[in-house]
Ligand code: BES
Ligand code: MN
């Protein structure tokens with residue numbers, strides 16, 4: 001049977017199966033979901049077996065298990081390592097979902113549910129593409145290693161150790177990842193750059209306990225006020241980060257790349273529609289695409305302290321907290337940046353508060369050339385699946401494993417994303433366009449088949 005006919009003939013079955021995967025609330029950050037994480041890992045392992053992998057393992061780690069499968073039965077053919085994640089972000093705030101996060105639902109050609117785009121839907125594309133090849137051709141066309149983790153959304157902590165100890169096992173001619181986005185609907189994309197991410201948390205302490213703001217207010221420091229003053233000082237009027245040395249090592253974008261980025265079919269109206277803000281702000285001197293993909297940022301992600309319940313409470317809080325992060329671009333060293341950020345913050349803070357400064361995770365940026373032959377194969381396969389020529393993009397998100405693989409093995413990393421930027425990853429009403437899911441299976445099946453002649 002013809003591969004495309006086979007895949008088209010299994011649309012309903014594939015979708016039903018994906019919904020089963022999506023119903024498992026495998027939220028990696030919450031311990032109450034530990035059993036769901038384990039169920040999710042088993043689900044992936046079972047379906048890799050059903051797809052034709054004879055060697056499938058669930059590897060326990062200090063935190064969440066990794067699923068690893070391999071098929072090395074194509075002597076003389078290339079070996080590809082696929083990476084994806086089965087864990088998802090929390091669904092909260094639940095009341096903002098049109099249909100429940102873990103009860104997948106189709107509306108208007110889109111499949112809604114937590115993990116549809118990030119990343120279960122995309123992992124499933126690969127499982128189904130491989131299963132289709134196995135059923136149609138009786139074998140996999142190339143050697144394949146599959147690594148699907150359960151800690152991506154919490155910084156891939158256990159993965160570092162696993163890669164260090166299993167270099168031989170993971171060795172491949174290329175890394176293939178589907179955990180990114182297409183530039184826009186109808187624009188199949190290959191991502192050649194990601195930003196890195198450092199994540200921080202600080203706690204300021206003023207008075208040793210909460211105080212009556214009438215009895216003490218006016219004579220004691222308020223850590224919440226000091227925290228907000230601090231964050232107001234971390235950007236200048238041109239939206240540049242004021243941390244000394246923050247931009248020092250960054251090289252200028254080559255004119256050819258700047259030109260290529262500005263020629264992409266990127267649409268400002270779509271961007272504004274996706275964001276829905278009353279106005280827009282970004283670092284002066286750069287286009288929005290450059291700001292999003294090629295420039296570093298410092299973002300306040302959460303801030304809390306004092307009284308936030310119903311009604312009023314006159315209190316000077318003892319403590320104030322903030323979570324914030326820096327997105328990093330090539331040549332910025334995560335360790336140097338975290339030291340510079342801490343040093344500057346400590347310098348800005350008055351002596352009236354103490355500061356606990358924690359770096360929760362660090363991750364390097366990644367950008368790589370895309371002239372290896374495998375990129376041509378990826379482009380051709382996407383064209384077969386989507387009927388459109390694929391474009392090369394960078395993105396602003398972060399996948400720590402990609403940099404780690406690239407640094408460790410120096411092999412091409414092919415990032416083929418089937419999500420869209422406005423599909424609400426990490427937010428309520430996350431979804432994936434069904435057309436991209438179905439075309440994705442075809443494109444990926446062609447890709448793996450065509451790699452036999454790389
Ligand atoms: N799939 C995303 C990364 C991504 C999103 C890449 C959009 C390109 C475009 C991944 O699951 C993710 O959310 N990563 C986190 C970092 C991680 C260390 C928690 C991120 O980018 O915030
Ligand atoms: Mn992801």
Ligand code: MN
Nearest residue numbers: 118153425426
């Ligand atoms: Mn994510």
